[in-house]
Amino acid sequence: xxxxxxxxxxxxxxxxxxxxxxxxxxxxxxxxxxxxxxxxxxxxxxxxxxxxxxxxxxxxxxxxxxxxxxxxxxxxxxxxxxxxxxxxxxxxxxxxxxxxxxxxxxxxxxxxxxxxxxxxxxxxxxxxxxxxxxxxxxxxxxxxxxxxxxxxxxxxxxxxxxxxxxxxxxxxxxxxxxxxxxxxxxxxxxxxxxxxxxxxxxxxxxxxxxxxxxxxxxxxxxxxxxxxxxxxxxxxxxxxxxxxxxxxxxxxxxxxxxxxxxxxxxxxxxxxxxxxxxxxxxxxxxxxxxxxxxxxxxxxxxxxxxxxxxxxxxxxxxxxxxxxxxxxxxxxxxxxxxxxxxxxxxxxxxxxxxxxxxxxxxxxxxxxxxxxxxxxxxxxxxxxxxxxxxxxxxxxxxxxxxxxxxxxxxx
Ligand code: NAD
Numbered sequence: 001x002x003x004x005x006x007x008x009x010x011x012x013x014x015x016x017x018x019x020x021x022x023x024x025x026x027x028x029x030x031x032x033x034x035x036x037x038x039x040x041x042x043x044x045x046x047x048x049x050x051x052x053x054x055x056x057x058x059x060x061x062x063x064x065x066x067x068x069x070x071x072x073x074x075x076x077x078x079x080x081x082x083x084x085x086x087x088x089x090x091x092x093x094x095x096x097x098x099x100x101x102x103x104x105x106x107x108x109x110x111x112x113x114x115x116x117x118x119x120x121x122x123x124x125x126x127x128x129x130x131x132x133x134x135x136x137x138x139x140x141x142x143x144x145x146x147x148x149x150x151x152x153x154x155x156x157x158x159x160x161x162x163x164x165x166x167x168x169x170x171x172x173x174x175x176x177x178x179x180x181x182x183x184x185x186x187x188x189x190x191x192x193x194x195x196x197x198x199x200x201x202x203x204x205x206x207x208x209x210x211x212x213x214x215x216x217x218x219x220x221x222x223x224x225x226x227x228x229x230x231x232x233x234x235x236x237x238x239x240x241x242x243x244x245x246x247x248x249x250x251x252x253x254x255x256x257x258x259x260x261x262x263x264x265x266x267x268x269x270x271x272x273x274x275x276x277x278x279x280x281x282x283x284x285x286x287x288x289x290x291x292x293x294x295x296x297x298x299x300x301x302x303x304x305x306x307x308x309x310x311x312x313x314x315x316x317x318x319x320x321x322x323x324x325x326x327x328x329x330x331x332x333x334x335x336x337x338x339x340x341x342x343x344x345x346x347x348x349x350x351x352x353x354x355x356x357x358x359x360x361x362x363x364x365x366x367x368x369x370x371x372x373x374x375x376x377x378x379x380x381x382x383x384x385x386x387x388x389x390x391x392x393x394x395x396x397x398x399x400x401x402x403x404x405x406x407x408x409x410x411x
Contacts, residue, residue: 007082009318014394017387027410028401031081033057037127039105041119053124055103057137058084061404064135065101066091066342068142075104083313087342089397090335094374096346101137109144118152125156132157134166134353140345141170141216147182151175166352169345178348180363186220188340188371189287189311194228195375196307196332208283210234212275213290214257214264217311217338221289226250234278239265241278279303288315295320310334325388333390335397336378343370
């Protein structure tokens with residue numbers, strides 16, 4: 001199965017419940033524009049290197065398109081297309097005035113120096129600057145990119161279009177970024193986890209959690225859950241998993257990662273396990289917060305956690321999702337679970353356009369409000385229609401996009 005098929009299948013399950021016509025389904029699923037560009041740079045040693053960059057603009061019926069930029073060797077058009085469509089439903093589920101887009105470059109960033117990464121980013125923007133912008137399509141960080149990369153994007157974009165901080169979000173706070181943006185995806189995962197536990201009648205302190213991925217999303221999720229006194233028993237990154245049955249010392253492991261180049265390799269205060277073992281731990285909650293497609297029909301039968309919160313985009317393949325749903329596993333879907341990031345990006349964009357900065361408390365309060373309202377709507381729809389949280393979230397998102405499309409006039 002290809003990545004785009006996965007989002008298409010989830011879309012289809014919801015569309016069946018909504019009795020959408022075939023034509024409407026095709027209209028809503030087909031991306032508006034797809035661009036693939038060659039990005040050539042000179043390496044530090046004078047050699048030439050070429051990479052392929054992508055930007056897919058899926059839908060703009062509810063506002064400018066919004067979506068992250070991923071730097072990873074596995075990036076291809078199919079994956080970017082799938083993630084762009086996911087962004088359309090995500091921005092609609094949390095009801096912020098955006099459409100969906102996504103981009104990426106197929107590159108292993110560990111093979112590049114900082115200067116090479118900057119050259120690559122600037123060359124990519126040279127190629128796509130005329131198809132992005134604050135009223136058109138606004139990139140943001142995703143796997144392999146960060147605030148520094150966003151700062152280069154803004155600077156390069158402004159060389160063509162003049163002062164325009166709202167052309168990209170996830171910027172450093174010193175360069176028109178927003179307080180609370182960096183933590184927002186993980187914080188949002190934490191806020192929604194607490195809401196979910198409350199609805200399920202589970203005590204947070206009795207919910208042992210395993211988190212796969214300790215980058216931006218995984219580490220901020222761990223920090224939030226640790227502060228909420230939820231026992232985080234395992235975390236992992238590319239170097240493997242780290243497990244402690246009676247709970248990890250979250251602040252200790254956060255400090256360790258910070259002091260070791262954001263990497264957990266060598267952490268010795270926990271038992272070393274593999275990433276595969278982490279997914280199959282006997283815990284109450286699993287939070288995949290790294291790559292997509294990590295839970296398939298092969299390992300789904302061995303997943304023991306009764307609750308899965310999808311902090312990563314697309315961590316569960318649809319056939320595994322069906323298997324888990326039949327077993328009664330509660331899954332909080334990516335289009336809601338990790339929507340805190342794009343919500344705080346929206347706050348950053350709004351601040352940039354107002355030329356007025358919000359304080360951290362305001363950002364956190366607004367984030368809590370938006371996510372709580374969205375969670376309540378998704379939860380109520382799922383209870384009322386006896387549907388999974390995923391199908392309920394898709395119905396909410398597709399309904400909003402569909403109405404905007406029809407109201408705006410299709411032809
Ligand atoms: P990141 O690059 O900051 O961190 C990724 C983490 O995954 C790192 O700890 C890395 O070591 C780990 N990792 C990489 N390959 C792995 C492997 N094979 N096995 C286990 N771990 C591995 O990325 P991020 O921004 O934290 O994004 C993580 C996920 O969350 C992605 O699916 C992304 O699309 C999604 N997401 C991110 C944001 C955001 O604001 N950053 C928002 C929404 C969704």
